[in-house]
Amino acid sequence: MRLLGLVFAILLATLGTASAERRVALVVGIDSYPALGAERQLKNAVNDAKAVGAALQGLGFDVLTAENPTRGAFVDKLFDLAARLKTGDTAFFFYAGHGVSFDGANYFLPSDVPLPRATGRAEEERLAGQAIGEQMIMKQLKDSGASVVMLVFDACRDNPLASAGKRSLGGTRGLAVTAPPRGAIALYSAGAGEAALDRLGDDDTAQNSVFTRVLIDKMTKPGLSVSDMARGIRNEVVALAEKVGHEQTPALYDQMIGKEYYLAGPPDAAKAELGLPPQAPTPDRAEIEWSYIKDNANSKMVADIMTRYPSSELMPAWRERYAALQREEASARQTPPTPPPSPPQSPPAYAPPQQQPAYVPPAPDPRDQFRLRFDTDFPERDVDEFRDVDQQACVSRCAGDGRCQAFTYNVTKRVCFLKSGVARVLSFKNVVSGVKRGSGAEAELERSAYAAPSGGGGEAQPERIRVTYDDVDLENYGDAGADYTIVWNSNFRSCKSSCENDRRCRAFTFNIGKRACILKSSFKKAARFGGAISGVKD
Template sequence: MRASVRVASVIAGILFALLCTAADDAVAQKRVALLVGVDRYSKLEPRFQLQKAVNDAQATAAVLRKLGFSTQVLANPDLSQMIETIEALAQTVGPGDTVFLFFSGHGLSPEGSNLLLPSDFPDIGRGGPGMREIARRGAIAEAAVVGQFRERLTDKNTGQFNGLVIAVIDACRNNPFARTNADFRRAIGVAPTFRHQPSVGVFSIYSAGADQLALDRLSDSDASPTSVFTRVFLPELARPGVALSEAVVSARVQVVKLAATYTDPETGRPHFQTPAFYDQTQGGPIYLAGTPAGTAPVAQRPVAEPPAEIRVPSKANLPVTAGGGASPRYRVVDVRRDDVLNVRAEGHAGAPIVGRLAPNASNIVVVAKPGLWWRIRSGNLEGWALSRFLQEMAGKTGQAAPQTHDGYAYQFSNETARTVADADACARACRTSPNCNALTYFKSRRLCRLMTRVDALLEANPDAVSIFMAKNIQ
């Protein structure tokens, strides 16, 4: 009898330990979702109002809750509400978590940068030289939001990104304010510059392809509560055993057929809308509704991140030219004359204030742009400030943009490049060139860059080798 009790106690202890371990894993690997829908744009004309965007966010939240996500829905938020919510939610996630970001509404892509428009976005339809800057300040940059969550999913001790960000944008990218005819289309789609952002671990889904327009509805009598894309995508997303990429492909086929039933008022032809996705995750297929029967889930693989900020190596014995580099400088904008811009110890509103910038402060160096918060340096002050209050100053030096290299990295001017066999050949080319004082050889491309002057130390790149070749050093 005692043996039975003892065995039962041991089993109970093992089960308790397993339950605690499972609970710890659940806490360590959360599923968090932010869903934004904007129908009402208070400063825009009636023809730019939408009908389905808020419903899109709410319907997506309902599906994600069934898949184990904790969800937060923003209906018709203004810019401040979006910024505050994004910052607060970012503080709740960490390495190993999955973040699902959904936006339905209007968007713009000035100069290739995707902007998500809040409900108080200004009317920029009248045009003018300052409209692009007004648009940038009045909207949320998609890359900044994704970057802020990616930063939170990066292990600060190892520098490895560990987690998953899924971004779904139900909009298209043409400027809606330049249109003269009312129709049922939105404005953003897949942005060609998105792939140039640091986006390891990000799965991006767009409701329309490049140069296409996403339909909000098929007509004013369209009975579906959600947009053309969302009404098709959500059933696919919820299907058990279907990978996320497969769900998008299946939805794409259906969206193409459904969109073709709408006649474009400008061309008189069937509308063409092709959803697209970019998968830059580091692991196997992504299953949100469970893996296929008989298969085990494949975890996303942690990957080393590129440096998030400039790390200056030792300057001992390095002949760095005086005068510094040509990095652009920034100034403070949109801060009242009787106020200041707070600089914080970390990139969130709850971090301690380490300094303040005057409303007319200028010549600010931006060290890193991982998200909504930028790491800045002004004199001896270094910390984090909100990017919406910083604007690049006019009057650039005209020097080359920063380049990154291995071991040491430099910003240089008057560069020439050629393809050579190896780093030794690159060094010989520099020795025989009367104007070459430094070189960088990119191993994977066999590209030899010859530099006349080293301007500034920058960050590292494991693909390259940099060497000083001052003429008195052979």
């Protein structure tokens, strides 16, 4: 367990603003404090910042990052964030690292903070000048003109300048907490005198704190207002802590007024109130995959998707497209016939027989070299980047580059990232990734998706469900046996976990109103259904 304090403060500069023109974020993570000694170094602050940054990118934020910055680099990044903001924009600031409180004011420590030389008020003032003040951060972002300003401070309860190995925001213990201003919401990871869990037990190998995990999960859920999100974080953290016999009740200070603000988008009712069209029916996985490949598909790719989704409503269109591609490819393989000779006017002179041109097989399609993953990002290990290119050009560049074993293509931004391997796998909408078949990256992908648990044994971890669909039901007309288990009085996380841990389960649907979890060995159709959440294994 580490003593972790997460303060989540959201300041609304314009209370009536329901959405912003642009979204810009800065995430800062600091593990390394050379002057403070080995026992005061941190392990997961940078990981927490990376995870929050990835979630914000998925929500449409332009994300700036700073890992282990000095004070000068920290200030430069903060001013870069403010400079990018204009009136009506949304700003998000995240900090994970050490922090302290001097005379009721909070300060966050950069990587090059010096070791204290003495005690007393004068020394506190000296160290405050070497740190980044909370008020400075708030002023820069509020003065930028942004309509919505969100700040997340992740720091621990023990002063790192007085005791070793802890994150601290406070004199000796505890946060310098004041009631948030009108129109703001503040959420702390634990109540006064409580310790925030870093893990849920010795077998918990996650690289982020329990609070940060729940924060990321809730902030990416569509239809959750910021107020509801904060209350949901508090309730879920309490429940998780109780399961391991720990008391942790996040403190919530909510003074927001006016219209609700949504990080991951408003529900249909809120969209109608804003004069926006209601959310379109969520496409099923077959429709999503087909949208990525239909413009550049060959017959092999169409045959593959027909095999994997035999019950799809797109099957008639696939059959027609497959037949047309088969004719085109067969025609391309044929040698053009030699035209018959013209009738001779006189006995022709002897000429050797004309040789038929040698058959030249068509060039292999570079897409056949890759295993594709949809709505999936492979972060890190970039070796090159190309902008304003289509997916086919991205695949071809990776196929022809000896350094490239995998790629990630952002469909929305038309950006191609070539990669030397697969370090991690993240869910990311409108992104296509692929690995070369038979390469080391393919093996890395398998280990990333189904890595053996620590401690050996060689057994695979549960199959992960990386993408879920809101307001979607997975139906099985006339095949009741496919819905092989129904669990009542359940919740979404428990339902998802039950499917991941059951090899028979290939998909699930959770009915929010009835709190019913339905595990499925297969499904025939995805249909629009309000109040349901469904997930499908890869």
